[in-house]
Amino acid sequence: MKVTQVKNKVMSAEASFPASIPSSVKSFELVGDSPAFKCVLDTASVVGSRECPVIITGETGTGKEMVARMIHHQSSRAKSVLVPVDCTTLTGQLFESQLFGHVKGAFTGAHSDSLGFFRAAEGGTVFLDEVAEIPLELQSKLLRVLQEGIVTPLGSTKSYPVNVRVICATHRDLRKMVDDGKFRQDLYYRLNVVSVDLPPLRDRAADVVLLAKHFLAKQSNLYDESPKVLSPEVVKAISSYNWPGNVRELANCMERAYVLSTTEEIGMDSLPDEIRNSRPDEMRYTHPAAVLNDGSAVMTLEEAMVSAIKAAMVESNGVKTLAAEILDVERHRLNRLINKYNIEVACA
């Protein structure tokens, strides 16, 4: 199975950098093969080469920051920095000074000049995580900077031009916040030129086992040990679990399982109670024909069909006539579906 992987390195920013910015070089790898995830990657690739602002929406832990890094990596700004800003940690004066900088003596505790995130990201990208948390009174200041392309550090009379791209993320419904008067409409339109919606992991069933294997491989690399495998029961359990914490929860779960497991095969006893005891989601389609080779369940009708075709092709050793018989369809229809959904088949 083809796994979509994007690798990148994010350089560290220099100068008088606020302490909350990670200064180490980070690397990342995006893994996923579900149609929904590929759709996200396609959009991200398209907007990567453009300069427009992007809003990435999705539940917590779905990979919004990773997608932001991918967009940055694919842009002409890739050689410059991506500066992540967690808007939940910024309030009032601190917000303004951290984003736009301050001069020495601007307020109590301002012992030296500070560039702020925007100027530190010059030539690169500012990633505003949880942008919906920016207090209303500060949203107008952000809008001004975005519209005019200049920042005025707190306590300074001088303004500085900035050349940054802004990518935002939120798990909230920003449109509704605008309607409720909690988010400025003008800022919403300024930021929301393109939106990318990351589906929750429960809607990306084909990604679960791939991601689990990826996180296990990361652990074995970390400890320089031989790889561990998932038992068939674990594959079934993680495929039918709902993953309320999304990819982050899966990553933690696999790290825990890797560490706790004393054998090469990871068994049910290494999974946390909530997964071991979970009942498969009743809404999930669990017909055997809709279970991939690796045991992962599918949710949409389209995914079920693709899985069934893949399963039949394996069962028939790649003989399409036999696969068509198993699926009870005409051979030419099977061919059409294989082409339409770009299903990779090992021909016998």
Ligand SMILES: Nc1ncnc2c1ncn2[C@@H]1O[C@H](COP(=O)(O)OP(=O)(O)OP(=O)(O)O)[C@@H](O)[C@H]1O
């Ligand atoms: N497609 C993916 N491939 C590999 N790892 C992923 C993928 N998506 C997410 N992760 C991992 O899952 C974790 C959560 O991802 P990330 O921080 O990007 O999510 P988020 O949506 O920004 O979360 P939050 O809303 O809490 O800020 C990270 O450890 C990230 O490396």
